Amino acid sequence: MAVKPIVLEKFLELSVDHPVLDVRSPAEYAHAHIPGAYSLPLFNDEERKVVGTAYKQESREQAIKIGLDYFGPKMRRMVEVAEGILSQQGKSASTPNPQTSNILLVHCWRGGMRSAGVAWLLDLYGFEVYTLVGGYKSFRHFVVETFTRQWSMKVLGGYTGSGKTAILEKIERLGDSVIDLEKLAFHKGSAFGHLGQPEQPSQEMFENKLAIELNNLSGKGGGENSAIPQPFWVEDESWRIGNILVPQPFYKQMRSAPCYFLDIPFSERLQYIVKDYGKADRENLISAVLRIQKRLGGLETKTAINCLVENDIEGAFSILLKYYDKWYLKGLYSREPGCPPVVNVPANSVDPVRNSQLLLNTMN
Missing domain, CATH: 3.40.250.10 (Rhodanese-like domain)
Incomplete structure (x- = not known):
């Protein structure tokens, strides 16, 4: 040999x-x-x-x-x-x-x-x-070349607390391809996204993992002779996920791809968030609030922290959810010029099974 x-x-x-x-x-x-x-x-x-x-x-x-x-x-x-x-x-x-x-x-x-x-x-x-x-x-x-290729993607949008990650998991089980950026980054995206997660990979390692995930959609080793990539779902993210940056060429495609906005009432999302983070360590939650205090504002920061100290988790996250809704809405409508209009998909509750089917029905 x-x-x-x-x-x-x-x-x-x-x-x-x-x-x-x-x-x-x-x-x-x-x-x-x-x-x-x-x-x-x-x-x-x-x-x-x-x-x-x-x-x-x-x-x-x-x-x-x-x-x-x-x-x-x-x-x-x-x-x-x-x-x-x-x-x-x-x-x-x-x-x-x-x-x-x-x-x-x-x-x-x-x-x-x-x-x-x-x-x-x-x-x-x-x-x-x-x-x-x-x-x-x-x-x-x-x-690096992988991120410059043209990808066929559908973006799942929705305010914080909409259960988007659970919906993507359900959509994948139903047979559609999914790229879960938060899973690759070991971070859920918000100031609280590191809680319960392993240490984030290096920027380079995140890029390697993302490139392999994308490459698997074409079923070959990449390059000009690759098969036509499968269309896939990806969650609407900001450019930064914790300490990780989504590669700019890929992120630009995300911002111009069709976006389906899952519109769920505030009260339903609040209950979902409280259930998700309610058992987290109070000191960790307070530290996370302090990381966004410049944008949150002094009064709101103080009020949210006081709620956490007094074990009023719902009160604290009511403040935080309004903050994230404002910033998300601003980003949602500052997409790439000429991109398809955002498709609004109303839903009554945070129900990944029902809402995944609702999204797929909207596609058909």
């Missing part, structure tokens, strides 16, 4: 069924990586720094010699880890195929010496190894 270099499109196709091994340093992987990839670092962070310094200040040959000193003692362990990953993936596969269970996909930053070294070792041991031409850098080019 021999190591087979392949382009990104083929690499992503194979990654659906076979493990991807990211041999960059732990810090590089932790910052951002191809979604689903396993970390199998050739060098740790300090070793990478030493090798890189030798490459710049001494010579390529000296850097390789130092790298070999680090690599040698790790060889057996790296092979064993790769075996474990293949075994784990084989057990989790819905339809295991023994004839293809020996395939590994390997990449580093540029498709250079790190991936070449690890791929050589794994090939020598007997795995069928493919390396990514251009490495992770080529994947990042693909990510």
Whole structure:
């Protein structure tokens, strides 16, 4: 056998069924990586720094010699880890195929010496190894290009407390495609959106996850020869979701796509919000209010906090919901020039099952 270099499109196709091994340093992987990839670092962070310094200040040959000193003692362990990953993936596969269970996909930053070294070792041991031409850098080019492609999307609008996330989940179960930006960002969008959520990914990692989600809609590895992407639903979001920014070319398409505004009475949404956040830690809620105090205003901030201190959750969120309604309404009608008019969809209550069907009926 021999190591087979392949382009990104083929690499992503194979990654659906076979493990991807990211041999960059732990810090590089932790910052951002191809979604689903396993970390199998050739060098740790300090070793990478030493090798890189030798490459710049001494010579390529000296850097390789130092790298070999680090690599040698790790060889057996790296092979064993790769075996474990293949075994784990084989057990989790819905339809295991023994004839293809020996395939590994390997990449580093540029498709250079790190991936070449690890791929050589794994090939020598007997795995069928493919390396990514251009490495992770080529994947990042693909990510950026993905957001400039034209996508067919339908935007679900609605004031805070309309249960939009639950509606998207129901719509997806009914068979329509959905891109859940808040799920990818680990944040619900408002000042309270971080409560009960994991730490947000880096901006780069969010973009990687979004690009793969979009790519999956076309069923191929991206590029000019991709299949026509499926239309999908996305929630009407602001440009910023917590600390994450929605990529500008993609966000511009969101602001010009057809928008279906689910219009639910204030009282119904208030009860839904109180139920959702009512059990949250009071100190966390107060901290969230303080983060928006400049826009909320001094008096409203003070009143909302007093309500929280006195355990009047409904009173506090009544103030906050009016604030968010005002800002959302302003954004709703400041969409891209020439975009389709917003379609108003009246609903009596926050009922994801009924409201998802109401939206789909409006489409037909």
